[in-house]
Amino acid sequence: MVRGEAGSPWRLGIIGGGPAGSFFAHFASRWSSRLQIPVSLIIFDGKSFQKSGPQGCNLCAGVISRSLQLRLKEEGIFLPAKRIMSWVEGYRLHIQDESIRLESPPGRQGKVATVFRGNGPRYTRFPDIVSFDDFLLNWAQDMGARVIPFPVQSLRFPEKDGDPIIVLYGSSPTSLAEEEVDWLIGAFGVNTNLGQKLQHFGLGYVPPATRLTFQAELKFPGDIREEIIGHDIHIFFPRHRLIRYATLIPKGQFTTLTIIGWKDISPDILQQFYELPEIKKRFPPSKPTCFCYPRIVISSCRPPKNPRFLLVGDAAFCRYYKNGLESAFLSARLAAQAIFENYSRKNSNKIYYHRAEKFIIKDNFYGRILFRCNDLIASFPPLTKFNLSLIRKTCESFLSRQLKEILWDIFTGEKPYRQIFRACLQPRLLWEILKFSIIEICKKRKNEISHSGLAAPHESHKISQPEDSNKTEVSRQDLFLSSSKVMMNNNLNSTSGEISSAFDKAAALSPTSLYSVKSLEIKETTSLSNKTIVVIGGGPAGTSFAIKLRRLVRHQPQPPRIFLYEGKPLEKKSHYNQCLGVLSPPLPEIMEKELAFPSPGL
Ligand SMILES: Cc1cc2nc3c(=O)[nH]c(=O)nc-3n(C[C@H](O)[C@H](O)[C@H](O)COP(=O)(O)OP(=O)(O)OC[C@H]3O[C@@H](n4cnc5c(N)ncnc54)[C@H](O)[C@@H]3O)c2cc1C
Structure with missing residues (x-):
């Protein structure tokens, strides 16, 4: 039979x-x-x-991806709400000093869930089995x-x-x-x-x-849980000889810490984790309610x-x-x-x-290749910065959206690695990255060239005295400007289009190359040839003055160099000089005549 x-x-x-x-x-x-x-x-x-602690637990971080939830639903398996500890809103990647938040790509439904594999951490009791x-x-x-x-x-x-x-x-x-x-x-x-x-x-x-990992259930104070962890999964990529990455996962009152090492995890890993600068500044050390060393x-x-x-x-x-x-x-x-x-x-x-x-x-x-690439990017600061700037600077462009989606898929595991790998190699993405890199390199080179003749940051910007001056000091004032950084550009031209492009260049300066005006010495000068003129304030008065001056001196054999300092990134919506914005006659006409500004009405 x-x-x-x-x-x-x-x-x-x-x-x-x-x-x-x-x-x-x-x-x-x-x-x-x-x-x-x-x-x-x-x-x-x-x-x-049904037991709490490692006795009843299969030792895992307990993140249930949306793809698994979908598969379960298709099989008619519906996970009851009381077994879910938290719903995840986003993923926050912390790479050295930088952080970036990822949200679910548009068009994908549901949320990542977190659960306890056993009945919660050691010595805890829930009203129901979780x-x-x-x-x-x-x-x-x-x-x-x-x-x-x-x-x-x-x-x-x-x-x-x-x-x-x-x-x-x-x-x-x-x-x-x-x-x-x-x-x-x-x-x-x-x-x-x-x-x-x-x-x-x-x-x-x-x-x-397999590799030995570390896992602990932590109970942070309520404000840290709500304000710092929130409903996000935090992934840290520290530059550490033992820790490859660590995750903090919200689970109701608890936060699950998982540490994955380059090799088997050593027993003092929790202490090493708390000593990481990126952790120290965010979290107070918290004694784990429960911990284990599972194999992955x-x-x-x-x-x-x-x-x-x-x-x-x-x-x-x-x-x-x-x-x-x-x-x-x-x-x-x-x-x-x-x-x-x-x-x-x-x-x-x-x-x-x-x-x-x-x-x-x-x-x-393909997963191994993607993780290796990620390790490389996370361990080499210039690469980290470049990658994050790709995502941040290009805002909601194709490039930014694609890169965020790729990262989301890698860290949630929602798509097969092969599919993610293919997405990384799509020609349009590679082209956009190349284009962005070339533009960035050119901008950097241009800024370096245009600033090569200037004093180093934090030194006073000396306006040299004319040789033929009588060296009398007309007035001497020390002006203390706000401590915020002041942007600078020396590339003014007489038309409005060029002025705005000069501002773009200033905005593109990296923070380390921004100059801060600390004090100013004003001296009499009789000739403008070959001199340096500094205009402080890039509002209508400052820019009009700079444009007009540039127009007046442009045919001189040795025209003065004109610098305009402006601290506000005016191209951003949140930064503007408060005004109703009405250009009443004859202002448009004067602007056109004196500054070669095309009249807004034309
Ligand atoms: C640190 C860490 C974090 C993780 N985080 C996640 C995550 O967030 N999301 C995710 O999807 N995956 C995660 N995983 C992976 C996940 O835990 C495993 O892939 C999953 O548990 C595998 O299920 P399994 O049933 O094969 O094995 P297990 O879950 O290990 O279950 C094995 C079962 O076999 C039983 N058993 C063992 N020996 C015997 C025996 N001799 N006789 C009878 N029974 C026995 C055990 O008691 C146990 O119940 C993580 C893994 C680790 C190490």
Whole structure:
């Protein structure tokens, strides 16, 4: 009698009742109804997700991407509101001294959610069970799975094809019970030693490579939580020899800190984190309510050769540094599909790993490239500044929107890495970056040339005395201007268009090249040739004076150099000189005649 076809159900054993195990039970149940194959689903897991602290937790940051939420909805799995700790509004990237906020690209619906995998941090009590894994395991039970609340200690694989696999389970290796199964699904993750044990079973299985990370539940004072963390996920990319990146994730009253290192995390990592300048200035050290050192998957496993033993979730492979829960969902779906579609053949395992390779594992190749690029940009300040200026200066342009979307997709994991990688290489984006770079370099060069003859910042700007002057000081005043920086340009010309372009150049100066006027010495001068004239204030009086003067002296053999200082970035809407803006006659006429300003009415 073939199992599953004539009444006696297929026995599917699942080691691990985490997300991968529960998702597999869900899909297996769906396939069994669709193909009318009776199944008996048995989940082995010694953990109770209704407990708080690491005992009931599968050690993860608990970010549920929108793409996973969508997949769950499509399967009819609706996560109840009380299991969600926070809804995320945006992502804030902190790279050295700079920060940038990313919001969801337009047209995408829903919000990223955060959950506790277990029933909250150690010693906390919630009025209801909040655990995400508990919800999924209940779901699996509702789909017909039976849970055996003990860990699996060992396995016995039959010598004869078709004989059952024996699962040995129990709380200690000395008192074991047995369960026979026809198929075995390994969904045991990477945070127990079962994977290492199985490596020596001669099955060919080698667990994926992992890295030790750090995770803590922090309780910051309410004002810090609300004002600094808010509803955003904060990602820090410090220049630190141990910390690759760290995230702060809002979860109701708590904030989850996750630290990912360049290597395995060391025990004093929390102290090192609090000592980072970008953290020190924002957060007071907070003692963790709960902490752990979970392992994160960084490569894929070598699959076992046994055709009736399939691995899903972290025990097999995972998306590179992102959305492990979604990978668990996808691998469980692929495994169930491979088993049920090919149950009469003996190659379901090969079909499964082949598909997983195509849809999940290969994508990590692009993920690694993207993360490496990000590391490079974050660790090299000029590159960081350049990249952030690309996003900031180009405002809501195509370039800015695309770059923000790419960053959003990398850090939320909403799109496959390959798709993000392709987006990075789209010709229009590359062209815009090249164009922006060339313009920036030209602007910088021009500014350097035009300022090369000037005094260094913070030195007094000396207006030289004419050789033929009688050196009498007419008046001497020290004018203390506001401490704010004053922009400068020396490139005035007589037409309005050129004046405004001169302002653009001034605005493009980098903060370090801005000059601040501290004091001023006014001396008598009799000739203007080759002199320096400084106009303070770029309002109508200052600019009219500068334009008129420039027009008057332009045919002189050695015309004076004219500098105009103006602190307000007047091209911005928020900066203007308060006035009703009425140009009553004969002002337009005078402006046209004296300053060669085209009349606004023309
Ligand atoms: C620091 C960190 C942060 C992360 N943050 C996120 C995130 O924000 N979002 C996200 O999507 N992913 C995240 N991940 C990845 C995510 O945690 C995993 O990809 C996901 O938990 C994999 O699910 P799983 O069911 O395969 O394994 P697990 O969640 O580890 O579940 C394995 C289950 O198997 C059980 N088990 C183990 N051994 C045995 C045994 N011998 N017998 C019986 N049962 C056993 C365990 O008790 C457990 O319940 C993070 C990972 C780390 C390390």
